[in-house]
Amino acid sequence: MEQFNQLSEISSNERLRKLMVGYYMKAKFSWLTRKKIAWITSGGPVEPLISMGITPIYPENHGAMIGARKMGPELSDAAEDLGYSRDLCSYFRCDVGSAVLKKSPIDIRPKFLGGRAVFGGGLPKPDLLVCCNNICGTVLKWYEVQARFFNVPLIIVDTPYNYDGETTEIIEYVTAQFGEMITQIEKATGKRFSEKEFIRVGELSDEAVNLWNEVLSICENVPAPMTCFDAFMYLAPIVTLRGTQEVVDYYKQLKVELQSLADRKISPVPEEKFRLIWDNLPIWFKMRRLSKTLANYGAVLVADTYTNAWADNDISVEKPIESMARVYATAYLNRNTETKIKNMVNLMNRFKADGFLIHSNRSCKPYSFGQLDIKDEVSRRTGKPALMIEADMCDPRAYSDEQIATRIQAFIETLKERKATA
Amino acid sequence: MITLGIDLGSNTVKTVLLRDGSQVIARSLRKGGHDMETVMNECLEEVYSAASGEKPDKIVATGYGRVSCKIADKEISEISCHGRGAYFSMQGARTVIDIGGQDSKAISLSDNGKVIDFVMNDKCAAGTGRFLEVMAQALQVQLVDFGDVSLKADRSVDISNTCTVFAESEVISLMARRESKENIIAGLHKAIAARVIAMAKRLRIEDEVAFTGGVALNSGVKRALESASGKSIKTPDHPQHIGALGAALFAFDMAKE
Structure with missing residues (x-):
């Protein structure tokens, strides 16, 4: 796993690496441990699975790894060869391509077997699929495709879009589905659901999410002790393993370490001149280049809407299922534009930002939809400028180095001018 | 004090030599190519000879080739330079x-000429000079004549494709249907204007609009932009040199320090 924080002081980076390698190793060898594997969407309800001893696997996290390893074009091509359009989500295309080609950054070649690829690259085969459409509509078709490919049961949780905010009808509707979902998981895996265990996992999940929120909030300090490029890496456990003790322990350590850097005013960008907020997914295959480009201008991404999407959770002991339904029904991407505007304004103020960068992501339509309105409105409410760049999270064919570099340079020049005249 | 602005564009190299940040001594423009440096040196000789050998105190480069311009003291993005140059030419x-x-871009300036916001075209040649170049080839009309030819149109045909490649085949089929070149060219101007104004509307289009870049020499596009935006649009003198002029002005700021 690549780290963008140049500060060797973060010793929890090694812990993160072990955590993630261990997670994928254990999942890859689940046929030995007889653990069941459930593939799940990034906004899907993971707590019931963990409480039932089922290993959740995230094709989207895998997509991010594929992007960072620059394997996107090759795996997308394989999906496009099957007839899937290049206009579809690149995570979807990479997931299909990886399943078909058995190629992936996850490619375990044990030394005792002579380093041969005996297991095939890619995610461990699922026993069931859990799809929640609170992040997009693509996942419905994506998981149907994979359910046919692997011939496994598919559970769908439908979370209506919160046009007018969260309503009782939505919460009741999703709560009812969660009850049904648990029965379906029991049937598909032969595991029993225990409410007691579920509440225990829910509490751990809440604790991890609170810690994650605290970790991100440390960047309110000037200078910020890390940038979003680090946060994009630190995000993996909260997505994949929330609800486990090891994740809580990891974020506790990370928090202490970052706080210590903040207290001593140590920052990965030597001279912090501009504090910026990022919107949308990272451009995984350009992390290093973008982080360098921004750092050269003294620009720091101090917060983003993406990693903050996992910083909000509240599973209560009294009404565990209903409270979980509320958490998942009101996921960030499932909320209306006004909520997103308010969230961005809030981040701008909290993190004392000078402007924001909007990634119009060719792959992620629900995240990119409404961004022009968000840009105008947030600029109006905060008086701060924004730059929109067109790219893709995984597919470098939708990205142009030169164009992005010029836009960023021009944007920084306007920020400089503003500071000079302020 | 003399300063120099170099605009290494995708198509042409432009230079402006400026005295005391106010008076243009000389301009040059040459078709670029693979060997950008040689073309640039030819441009420099041209402007330097006009200054009877006087050398600039500071040099600023802009345009796509700006990063590789070794003689520049600084490189500044074409957005800042075009904003600066346009405001200087058209108060x-x-x-x-x-x-x-x-590329095509729209820039919003504050009332004292600072860049507030900007938009640029993305991975597509529609709405750029390249679009018209391709069409000029298909129509076998010199690009420089496009403006005048379009004046003779009795109507402008609708070009429905925004993609340059598809629009070219559309033009070819219009010619096969014996549509006049004049009407087709007027239609192309309308298409490019619609594309650029749609982009510019992401910002606010104010009443005082300056139209710059090589395509600004085409009066047909200017008229089409006016009709698409409902604003009266002015083309400053030497619209192709606006970026280089802005760069020379930034160089003057540096030289003063």
Whole structure:
């Protein structure tokens, strides 16, 4: 796993690496441990699975790894060869391509077997699929495709879009589905659901999410002790393993370490001149280049809407299922534009930002939809400028180095001018 | 004090030599190519000879080739340079529409000429000079004549494809249907204007609009932009040199320090 924080002081980076390698190793060898594997969407309800001893696997996290390893074009091509359009989500295309080609950054070649690829690259085969459409509509078709490919049961949780905010009808509707979902998981895996265990996992999940929120909030300090490029890496456990003790322990350590850097005013960008907020997914295959480009201008991404999407959770002991339904029904991407505007304004103020960068992501339509309105409105409410760049999270064919570099340079020049005249 | 601005564009190299940040001594423009440095040196000889050998105190480069310009003291993005140059050439300009060889952009300026916001075309040649170049080839009309030819149109045909490649085949089928070149060219101007104005509307288009870049020499596009935006649009003198002029002005700021 690549780290963008140049500060060797973060010793929890090694812990993160072990955590993630261990997670994928254990999942890859689940046929030995007889653990069941459930593939799940990034906004899907993971707590019931963990409480039932089922290993959740995230094709989207895998997509991010594929992007960072620059394997996107090759795996997308394989999906496009099957007839899937290049206009579809690149995570979807990479997931299909990886399943078909058995190629992936996850490619375990044990030394005792002579380093041969005996297991095939890619995610461990699922026993069931859990799809929640609170992040997009693509996942419905994506998981149907994979359910046919692997011939496994598919559970769908439908979370209506919160046009007018969260309503009782939505919460009741999703709560009812969660009850049904648990029965379906029991049937598909032969595991029993225990409410007691579920509440225990829910509490751990809440604790991890609170810690994650605290970790991100440390960047309110000037200078910020890390940038979003680090946060994009630190995000993996909260997505994949929330609800486990090891994740809580990891974020506790990370928090202490970052706080210590903040207290001593140590920052990965030597001279912090501009504090910026990022919107949308990272451009995984350009992390290093973008982080360098921004750092050269003294620009720091101090917060983003993406990693903050996992910083909000509240599973209560009294009404565990209903409270979980509320958490998942009101996921960030499932909320209306006004909520997103308010969230961005809030981040701008909290993190004392000078402007924001909007990634119009060719792959992620629900995240990119409404961004022009968000840009105008947030600029109006905060008086701060924004730059929109067109790219893709995984597919470098939708990205142009030169164009992005010029836009960023021009944007920084306007920020400089503003500071000079302020 | 003398300063130099170099605009290494996708199509052409432009230089402006400036005295005391106010008076243009000389301009040059040459078709670029693979060997950008040689072309640039030819441009430099041209402007330097006009200054009877006087050498600039500071040099600023802009345009796509700016990063590789070794003689420059600084490189500044074409957005800042076009904003600066346009405001200098047309006092009071608040919106700049620049259409160059491979990109088009709209820039919002504050009332004192600072760049507030900007938009640029993305991975597509529609709405750029390249679009018109391709069409000029298909129609076998010299690009420089496009403006005058379109004046003779009795109507402008609708070009429905925004993609340059598809629009070219559309033009070819229009010719096969014996549509007049004049009407087709007027239609192309309308298409490019619609594309650029749609982009510029992401910002606010103010009343004082300056139209710069190579395509600004085409009066047909200017008229089409006016009709698409409902604003009266002005083309400053030497619209192709606006970026280089802005760069020379930034160089003057540096030289003063």
